[in-house]
Amino acid sequence: MTVAVRSIDRDGVTLVELEGEITSATSAALQQRILPLVGHGRTTIIDLSRVPYISSAGLRTLLLVHRQSLRKGCGVILTGLSEEVRFVMASTGFLKLFDVRGCSPSPGPWREER
């Protein structure tokens, strides 16, 4: 089980689209693939509209990515949160730790990350 990662660089912004459930089973591999994409002097937008579920371990992985990016002086923005994911993140305090925007970026010519 893996999370699909697609990315595109556009106007100085890296868009990263994730697809699949982010859990302890998938988060380690995800972290390895997503970390190289963030923090290169630009903002990273992570689109979660194809992520139906994020577990406790998954939220921690996203937070680590976010913090890593901040350490490099770059921002990470989350978009496309489903109502359920947003509710879980709000209830557990994670929502406040991220920069979350309402709308998803328009789909573009995604680059598959392997």
Next chain:
Amino acid sequence: MTTAGLPARIDAYPTRRIAGYGVRPGRPLPFGATPVPGGINFSVHSGPATRAWLVLFAPGGREPLAELEFPQVFRVGGVFAMTVFGLDEENLEYGFRVDGPFDPARGDRFDATAVLTDPYARLISGRDVWGAPPDRDRPCPHRSRLVRDDFDWEDDAPPRIPDEDLIVYELHVRGFTRHPSAGVSAPGTYAGLREKIPYLKELGVNCVELMPVFEFDEHANPRSDPATGRPLCDYWGYSTVGFFAPKAGYAATGHLGMQADEFKTLVKELHAAGIEIVLDVVFNHTAEGNENGPVISFRGLDNATYYMLTPAGEYYNFSGTGNTVNCNHPVVRGFILDCLRHWVAEYHIDGFRFDLAAILDRAPDGTPLANPPLLEQLAHDPVLGHCKLIAEAWDAAGLYEVGTFPSYGRWAEWNGKYRDTVRRFLKGDAGTVGELATRVVGSPDLYTGRGTTASVNFVTAHDGFTLHDLVSYNDKHNEANGEGNADGANDNHSWNCGVEGPTEDPDILRLRMRQMKNAMAILLTSQGVPMLLAGDELARTQHGNNNTYCQDNELSWTDWTLRGTHAELHRFVRRLIAFRRAHPVLRRPCHPGAEVTWHGVRAGEPDWSESGRLLAVTRSSDDEQIYVAMNTHWEFHDLELPSPREGGVWHLVADTAAEHPDDIRVPGDEQPLTVPGRYRIAPRSTVILIARN
């Protein structure tokens, strides 16, 4: 740390395989399940056991994934310890199976057919969604789980509010926001309570005391409501299943196993709002009941150690619930200490209120100890050093220690005598003025040398009538509890003001409102630590039920529409709290000397007689002077006021007999008296004056 992708520790490898899993000898400490490089360390103590197994489940899976017997060489003393590799800590449930003698006469009740809950389980699954029908045949109904302990507390700073400045608000996590009128996104949960923090701040309380939040089984009640046939539950949660695990059913995210993060977020935001959090903890008994109860954990691990047993091996029942935890046994002391340290270190809890705490000073045979090692240990523990420690200083077997609970300079007490005295005075009982005087200055008769903050003053608590019902019912009405109205306290010292229960009579309703204000005015001007029952500021009613432990319905839930219908009382209480917080003279931690003077109708002449029903007190400091007159007589009295300090003039702060909005003034808006030096106090009312220049 890894080197070329390999774990850097040389003990991060299995030494043998059991049931398909790589394992190696574990570490006996810490107890419970702990992630270690490459695996999870499992440790459980059972001195008399002969064999033990670790039982692994997939989350929600009915049958075990595997059972791994602890090799005898993995045993250290009485502790079974094993590290298991290759487990996904997030997708794992576990328990222990333990074998040993079954010889009840000697105290041993091992049952190798049961899968036991880890007493140190950080999370427990099985009651993940409040009220969801349980699978009663599931092997190991309360399964242990692991939790990540890397919550991001950021700069969380416990408020460390001095005891004398506390204003405690006792609430039930579910009941506070479960009512549809609560207007929160996750009713009845930690997240829902978090949304009510602005309400708490506005009210002015600075400490919430949560009724039990350790994992319990809300379904553990065989009774039904005789009128409706509706099954009753364990709503209050005083029968603990797991002492280290926050109640999953109180979390909006409990079905995802994220209750720890949700609860910690609540604590963090309470702290950010300047509000402390005290947990009501129940170490006096467990959910295992007597010999007919379920085998959950302690009974199957080491019955004779964890429970107080008679010489014949039967359960002592000092708790009134079937069993009594053997709190002063060295092993149990260690367990309780580990548990409290866990809640302070991991959850940033600010204090604990110990249910039926008199049991905590009993010896294994039930004898009260003069120097109970558990209480001394908790008082001097370094991790608990800033904690509020509050005892409910009695138990269900008649041991009543209000004023005598071993305190070691640290313990405070729920002052049951304060409650009873104020209630008796309020209803107009004869012969209460003398004791009232003692109670409102911090009960020096009980707490000499300990100061006023040893006394947690309260008029109402979860156990008993709400404030509204205290002034609306002479008798309890607990029929809905299914015990023929035999449960709950009978000595309520309540008065219905003329009619039992609901009435449209405007005079009675006015009197009840005044009586509620009187109770709040006395409580919030008394020295000691005031505690309010949540919803009393809104005149919450339980329709005369004084023991709603089993009522998960409108009887128990806070009805937030009362904010509209009882805005007058809410405003009065909010302003009283602000008044208390503004005036240190009301909160002094030392018992008073000459700075307190007593009065009756005439200044300086208190009436201590049996027929006295009016008492006034002046508290003075270098900066402040406050006069409080409490009249429970059914007549008006023309009070002669004491002379205010030099340059001061008495101003009216509050008069519970005055019509709203003149019942209480905000600071700066206090009114000079029409006739200086005199005040006409109405029947059954309380008057507060302040000396201003």
